[in-house]
Amino acid sequence: MSPLPLTATRAQRLRRGINLSHWFSQIYVAPGYVPAHFDSYIRVADIALIRDLGFDHVRFPINCEPILAAAAADGTLPADYLARIQNRIDVILDHGLAVIVDIHPEDAFKKHLATQPAALATFVNFWEQFAAALVRFDPERTFFEVLNEPCVHDPLRWNKIQNTLVEAIRRVAPHHTIIITGDQWSLLPDLLQVTPPADRNIIANFHLYDPHVFTHQGAGWVSPWAMFTKGLTYPADPTFIAEFLKRVTDHDARRQLAEYVVMNWNAQVYHDFIQPAVTWAREHGLVLTCNEFGVYKKFAPRASRLAWVHDVSAALSANGIGWTMWDYAGDFSVVSSKDGLRVPDIELLHALGLPAHTAGTPCVVSSSPA
Numbered sequence: 098m099s100p101l102p103l104t105a106t107r108a109q110r111l112r113r114g115i116n117l118s119h120w121f122s123q124i125y126v127a128p129g130y131v132p133a134h135f136d137s138y139i140r141v142a143d144i145a146l147i148r149d150l151g152f153d154h155v156r157f158p159i160n161c162e163p164i165l166a167a168a169a170a171d172g173t174l175p176a177d178y179l180a181r182i183q184n185r186i187d188v189i190l191d192h193g194l195a196v197i198v199d200i201h202p203e204d205a206f207k208k209h210l211a212t213q214p215a216a217l218a219t220f221v222n223f224w225e226q227f228a229a230a231l232v233r234f235d236p237e238r239t240f241f242e243v244l245n246e247p248c249v250h251d252p253l254r255w256n257k258i259q260n261t262l263v264e265a266i267r268r269v270a271p272h273h274t275i276i277i278t279g280d281q282w283s284l285l286p287d288l289l290q291v292t293p294p295a296d297r298n299i300i301a302n303f304h305l306y307d308p309h310v311f312t313h314q315g316a317g318w319v320s321p322w323a324m325f326t327k328g329l330t331y332p333a334d335p336t337f338i339a340e341f342l343k344r345v346t347d348h349d350a351r352r353q354l355a356e357y358v359v360m361n362w363n364a365q366v367y368h369d370f371i372q373p374a375v376t377w378a379r380e381h382g383l384v385l386t387c388n389e390f391g392v393y394k395k396f397a398p399r400a401s402r403l404a405w406v407h408d409v410s411a412a413l414s415a416n417g418i419g420w421t422m423w424d425y426a427g428d429f430s431v432v433s434s435k436d437g438l439r440v441p442d443i444e445l446l447h448a449l450g451l452p453a454h455t456a457g458t459p460c461v462v463s464s465s466p467a
Contacts, residue, residue, distance in 0.1 A: 098379065098380060098381065098382035099382060100378075100382055100383055100384045101297050101298070101382070103274075103298060104274055104297070104298060104299065104300055104383070104384050105384055107237060107240075107274050107300075108300055108384040108386065108419055109419075110153060110154055110195040110237070110238055111153070111154050111195060111197070111240070111300075111386050111388075111419035111421070112153055112154075112414070112419045112420075113151065113152050113153050113154075113419070113420065113449070113450075113451065114152055114153065114154040114155055114156055114195075114197070114388070114419070114420065114421035114422070115147055115152050115155055115156070115421060115422050115424065115425045115431060116155070116156045116158065116388070116389065116421055116422065116423045116424040116425060117139055117155050117156065117157050117158065117424070117425055118158055118423065118424040118425065118426075118427045119138065119424075119426070119427050120134075120135065120138050120139045120157075120158070121135065121157070121158065121159045121160060121182065121185075122158040122159055122160040122201040122202075123158070123160070123201070123427075124160075130160070130163040132181070135181060135185075138426075139185075139425075139426075141188060142439075143425070143426075143439060144188055144189055144192045144194070145192055146432075146439060146441070147192075147194065147425065148192045148193055148194055150431070150441055150446055150451060151446070151451035151452050152194065152451070153194065153195060154194050154195035154196060154197065154238075154421065155189055155194055155195075155196055155197070155421075155425075156196075156197040156199050156242075156388050156389075156421045157185070157186070157189070157196050157197065157198050157199060158199045158201035158245065159182065159198065159199065159200060159201060160201055160202050160203065161200050161202050161206070161220075161223055161227075162202050162203060162205075162206050163178075164178050164179075164223070164227075165219065165223060172219075172222050172226075173226070174223065174226045174227065174230070179227070179230045182230075182231075183230065183231065186198070186231065186234055186239065190234065190235065190238055190239070194238075195238040195239070195240070196234075196238065196239055196240070197240045197242050197276060197388060197421065198231060198239065198240065198241055198242060199242040199245055199276075199388070200224075200227075200242065200243065200244050200245065201245040202244075202245075204248065207244075207246075207247060207248045207249070208248075210244075210247075210249065210258065211247075211248070211249040211250065211251070211254065217258060217261065220262065221261060221262065221265045224243075224262055224265045224266050225265050225266075225268060225269055228241060228265075228266045228269045228270040228273070229269040229270075231270070232269060232270045232273070236270075236272040236273040236274065239273060240273065240274050240275070240276055240300070241266055241270065241273055241274070241275050241276065242275075242276040242278075242302070242388070243259055243262045243263060243266070243275065243276065243277055243278070244259070244262070244278070245278075245283070246278075246281070246282045246283045246304070247259070247278070247279075247280050247281070247283070248280070248281055248282065249280050249281075250280065250281065251280065252279070252280045252287070252290040252291075255279075255280040255291075256290075256291060256292050259277055259278075259291075259294070260292075260294040263275055263277065263294045263296055263299070264294070264296075267296055272298075273298075274298050274299065274300055275296065275298065275299045275300075276299070276300050276301075276302050276386070276388070277291065277293065277294070277299050277300070277301055277302065278291075278301070278302045278303065278304075279291050279303065282304060283302065283303055283304040283389070284303060284304055284305070284306070284307070285303045285304075285305060285307070285370070285371065285373070285374050286373075287303070288301060288302075288303040288374055288377065289373055289374070289377050293381050293383060297382070299383065300383065300384045300385070300386055301377075301378055301381075301383045301384070301385055301386070302385070302386050302387065302388050303374055303385070303387055304387065304388070304389040304390065305371075305387050305389070305390040305409060305413075306389070306390060306391070307362075307370065308353070308356065308357050308360065308362060309323070309353075310322075310323075310326050310329065310350075310353040310354060310356070310357050311326070311329050311331050311357065311362070311392070311397070311401075311405065312391065312392045312393060312397075312405070313393050314326040314327050314328070314329050314393065314396050314397055315327040315393065315395055315396030315397075316393045316395075316428075320349065321347070321349070322347055322349035322350035322352075322353055323350075324347075324350075325345050325346075325347040325350035326345075326350055326353065326354065327396035328341070328396060328398060329341065329354070329357070329397070329398075329401075330398050330400075330401040331362065331401040331402075331404055331405045332361075332362060332363040332364075332404065332408075333357050333358055333360065333361050333362045333363065335358050338354055338357065338358050341354065342354060363408070364408040364411070364412065367408050367409055367412040368412045368415065368416070370412075371412060371413065371416055371418065372416075374418075375416050375418075385417075385418045385419075386418060386419045386420070386421070387413050387418055387419070387420045387421070388420070388421040389421065389422075389423045390406075390409055390410075390413075390420060390422060390423065391406070391422050391423040391424065391429035392405055392406065392429060393428055393429060394428060394429060394430070395428065402445075403444055403445060403448045404448075406422070406445060406448045406449060407448040407449070407450075410422070410448070410449050410450060411450065414450065422449065426439060430442070431445050431446060431449075
């Protein structure tokens with residue numbers, strides 16, 4: 098089954114993107130979800146740089162929890178908060194970029210959504226108001242993503258929740274394309290368990306961090322075994338890992354490393370790995386996008402990180418799948434941040450296949466609020 102011409106055309110605006118993490122979501126340190134942070138973390142110059150580096154869209158993660166916390170007693174969402182988000186979307190669109198508006202809450206919100214009917218009613222009300230506030234934006238370049246990494250831990254229940262939320266969005270936004278995903282952490286196998294809604298103006302999304310033993314080595318927010326895989330290289334090399342294992346005593350880490358060798362992760366393996374999603378999308382007449390992938394950079398060998406990003410982005414592009422790398426200025430970033438400057442990582446941009454200049458690429462001086 099072929100995708101609808103509408104979604105196939107719109108998906109061409111989502112070929113090469115970057116996530117704007119830690120701006121309106123994932124703010125774990127002071128000052129928190131306040132105007133001072135919103136005005137300083139990502140500025141007009143950052144959006145201009147993203148465009149100039151060759152990206153065609155951004156994914157804009159937004160935590161709904163602080164918005165709901167500021168809602169009126171009757172559930173009406175705060176007008177000032179919505180206006181600030183509208184302003185940022187205006188800036189993004191004015192710079193010629195498309196935008197995926199991604200609802201990106203913390204785990205507690207998703208746990209309540211999975212277990213409490215009242216939480217779903219609250220989220221339906223949120224999306225109806227939120228989509229109504231954003232419906233004025235060009236539907237050719239503005240996409241609504243239902244929920245990041247649902248973690249309902251029940252594919253059938255997630256199907257019902259997602260379809261209910263798609264219906265809620267569609268009641269107030271009849272023309273915008275909606276992005277759906279699988280349960281858990283939106284990984285590729287979870288997408289294959291999705292029963293898409295009858296609505297055809299949708300795009301299906303998955304995240305690609307496989308294998309986590311490489312992409313999340315040393316990351317403190319994942320399983321404890323990640324502390325024992327720092328320095329792991331890519332592509333998978335049995336000889337290297339045999340030596341690596343000599344200093345790894347953790348049982349779970351050793352198991353993860355053994356699986357890494359068995360899978361023999363390399364460029365061809367990634368091409369083959371995504372084929373089930375390609376087939377699933379074709380059967381359902383849907384367009385695919387991958388709106389998260391990347392490597393935690395603190396402990397990954399740089400050459401291996403560059404090789405992984407190249408192989409994964411190339412495999413996605415070769416299969417007609419648009420991608421949105423994680424992230425712009427966080428722990429997986431395409432820029433470094435120091436003393437108010439944002440400096441592009443030219444080698445990483447080249448690994449992504451972007452036409453960034455090897456010399457003379459501008460730095461961002463974060464001085465003009467968005």
